[in-house]
Amino acid sequence: MAGNMHFTVILTIIVLSALPAAAAQAGTPVTLPVEVVGENGTTSSVTVEIPTPLARQVRSLWIEIHGLSYAGMVSVEINEGNWVSLNNDTVSVAEPGKSYGGIGGGFPTLKVTLPLKEGAVVGGTNIIRFRFDRTDGLASGFRVLAFNFLTSDSIKVLKPDAFKEEDPNTWTPPFRDSASLLAGRQLWQSATLTASGLQNAPRIRAHCSDCHAYDGRDLKYFGYSNASIVARSRFHGLSTLQGQQIASYIRSLPVPSPGRPWNPPYQPGPGLDAQPVANWAAGAGLSWVLDSDTATLPFVFRPKGDLARQPDIGNAPESAIVAAITPDVFRPDGNLNPREIPISLQLPDWNHWLPRVHPLDAWGPAFENSEFSELYGSTDYASSGGRRAPRASRQSLRGILASPDLSKLISSGRIIAYFEKWTNARRALLKPYVERAPVEWSPDLANKAYSTQLWQLMKTWEITQEFGLEGRGRELFGSTGESRTWFNAIPAATAPSAVNIPDGPSGMGGSALTNEYFNASWYQLQVLLNSGNHRHRDRSPVDWLYLIGGFQDLYRESxxxxxxxxxxxxIKAMQSTDPRIGPEDRAQGWRPDQSVNPTIMVNEAWAPMFEALSREVRRAITESLLSAWLDKNLQYPLGRYFTVGLTDNNYALPANYGDISGPNVWDATPLFTAANVNPEVVTRLQKWSAAYTAVAARFQYSPKSPARSRETGKRF
Known part of the structure; x- marks a missing residue:
């Protein structure tokens, strides 16, 4: 019997490895993605060939799907079987998407597995149909990025050569004549639209160019297909012909097209900095969204030697990672590059950058007559060099950036002040709605406020791209600045919490979990786009204590x-100050009592956050972090930390975040010892702390720590 079992296993392996390849050679490869866009009931189908021995072993259908944002949106049919609606009960959602709500949660792209009954797949030709069941007033379709049939052992039946990727470079405009291109541009800028594809949807004041980049460059840049542009045009009340004219205009734009709709803008990953700065916004792609958070570690603590150059560095053994955990990684004078470090948090796709309702339709004359609107530029259009651009006054950002003095504007730092002025103007516009007491939050009010935030973020991207700002940071920050950066804190200002949108039914996505996902995502984007360029001033451009505390808020829900x-x-928080400025500069210099300190690694409130790390990895990180923190402190004579007659006005995190800021790191000495930190490092901490305390006493120094709520985040 043992011999027969062995023979069966070998036969199965031979069948699984050989037959699919033969089938793929015989059939026509399926072009991916499978795009299903249009009215309710729109269906797309694909055909695959499967040999009979393999068909009998199929037990599920695995799908990677972009835009599956609510239950009842998508159904799947195999051959002539029953249609199955995809929801969190009918499919299993892969991590990490499952932890962020699965279908109806935060991630714009999910990997799901649909169980199949025996016999659902047949030997020979199989037809899979994907159907867009209904819109929720926002969606107009979805995309199947990948799929495969799986055996009971989760072995993929279809081989890679059964598929081919669509090449956007082969796309052509529906029309090429100048009259159609002109009509498309005019429709883009001024066509009257309806709010959605729902029956009796009202007309809106905004035009296509108001909720997108004014010239439509975002659709070209992120690779939206002709079919998706036509479908969205019909969704907003235009005809198929008008949609084709708009698509023709978009195809004609002289801008690069490195992105795709499903690849999150600025998603970090290896090799991103090696690409032209014009490609940065396209991100590293979904392939660099990791399945687990700990898979990020080898990219932070890179193993030495040949292992560091291996393509599967993410699978480095723990011993290699531990050996690479050194104080140098945490060095405050260093510059860790987060753009090249992949993470498991999938950032919002471009669709989630776009406002759901334009501020003009949300607030009417209050927006139309506001400084916030004026500082962007008028919503009417003026001819400019053969194209049309928003009318720019001298006071608007557009007018300022279009001036011949752009280089001086950047090198002087005035560009930062102008963006800050625009953000303050947005705060002034929203204040009567979101800061009055009490605010009666509703999904409608939250949607309007959040859409106003998104409008500013999207228009910031538009301006940044048009004027080529991303590669000019070193004109202001010098050679130590980032090779690519933004000049503002608008990504962080896009977090729902920045306008006090509460967790719960009125939160974005209708839940605390999704609301916190968007908080975390926009704060993460801020770290990627502008973490301070070693020029941190007070709590700008990033409030590190608040941002790091937000990890607890997301963990509480997920x-x-x-x-x-x-x-x-x-690490980026530790590296946010200018290495050339000492602690006597309380706004810009190194202040060990003003940011998150090494006690976070041993604080009880943060223990669950680090449980996924092994004891040895956690010990090595704690020891190296503490050593780097001490090394930086010891760079300066103790007297430079104090000023006669002044006391630090520290602010404390909410109690549930734990005591992880402030000067009294030495109080955690027993905890560092219990964490097996090298006794020599603990002794250094004790000696420095004793000396620091003695000098503080001579200055009669006593830091103040007023209570601080999470509403501090609204400063962005």
């Missing part, structure tokens, strides 16, 4: 710790 992403943020 129950999914992210120690590696947290460590990247912690």
């Amino acid at each position: 129950r999914r710790p992210e120690p590696a992403r947290l460590l990247v943020t912690l």
Whole structure:
């Protein structure tokens, strides 16, 4: 019997490895993605060939799907079987998407597995149909990025050569004549639209160019297909012909097209900096969204030697990672590059950058007559060099950036002040709605406020791209600045919490979990786009204490710790000050009592966040972080930390975040010892702390720590 079992296993392996390849050679490869866009009931189908021996072993259908945002949106049919609606009960959602709500949660792209009955797949030709069942007033379709049939052992039946990727470079405009291109541009800028594809949807004041980049460059840049543009045009009340004219205009734009709709803008990953800065916004792609947070560790603590150059560095053994955990990684004078470090948090796709309702339709004359609107530029259009651009006054950002003095504007730092003025103007516009007491939050009010935030973020991207700002940071920050950066804190200002949108039914996505996902995502984007360029001033451009505390808020809802992403943020917080400025400069210099300190690694409130790390990895990180923190402190004579007659006005995190800021790191000495930190490092901490305390006493120094609520985040 043992011999027969052995023969059966070998036969199965031979069948699984050989037959699919033969089938793929005989059939026509399926072109991916499978795009299903249009009205309710729109269906797309694909055909695959499967040999009979393999068909009998199929037990499920695995799908990677972009835009599956609510239950009842998508159904699947195999051959002539029953249609199955995809929801969190009918499919299993893969991590990490499952922890962020699965279908109806935060992630724009999910990997799901649909169980199949025996016999659902037949030997020979199989037809899979994907159907867009109904819109929720926002969606107009979805995309199947990949799929495969799986055996009971989760072995993929279809081989890679059964598929081919669509090449956007082969796309052509529906029309090429100048009249159609002109008509498309005019429709883009001024066509009257309806709010959605729902029956009796009202007309809106905004035009296509108001909720997108004014010239439509975002659709070209992120690779939206002709079919998706036509479908969205019909969704907003235009005809098929008008949609084709708009698509023709978009195809004609002289801008690059490195992105795709499903690849999150600025998603970090290896090799991103090696690409032209014009490609940065396209991100590293979904392939660099990791399945687990701890898979990030080898990219932070890179193993030495040949292992560091291996393509599967993410699978480095723990011993190699531990050996690479050194104080140098945490060095405050260093510059960790988060753009090249992949994470498991999938950032919002471009669709989630776009406002759901334009501020003009949300607030009417209050927006139309506001400084916030004026500082962007008028919503009417003026001819400019053969194209049309928003009318720019001298006071608007557009007018300022279009001036011949752009280089001086950047090198002087005035560009930062102009963006700050625009953000303050947005705060002034929203204040009567979101800061009055009490605010009666509703999904409608939250949607309007959040859409106003998104409008500013999207228009910031538009301006940044048009004027080529991303590669000019070193004109202001010098050679130590980032090779690519933004000049503002608008990504962080896009977090729902920045306008006090509460967790719960009125939160974005209708839940505390999804609301916190968007908080975390926009704060993460801020770290990627502008973490301070070693020019941190007070709490700008990033309030590190608040941002790091937000990891607790997301964990409270997801129950999914992210120690590696947290460590990247912690390192960037330590590296946010100018190495040339000492602690006597309380706004810009190194202040060990003004940011998150090494006690976060041993604080009880943060223990769940680091449980995913082994004891040895946790010990090595704690020891190296503490050593780097001490090394930086010891660079300066103790007297430079104090000023006669002045006391630090520290602010404390909410109690549930734990006591992880402030000067009294030495109080955690027993905890560092219990964590097996090298006794020599603990002794150094004790000696420095004793000397620091003695000098503080001579200055009669006593830091103040007023209570601080999470509403501090609304400063962005």
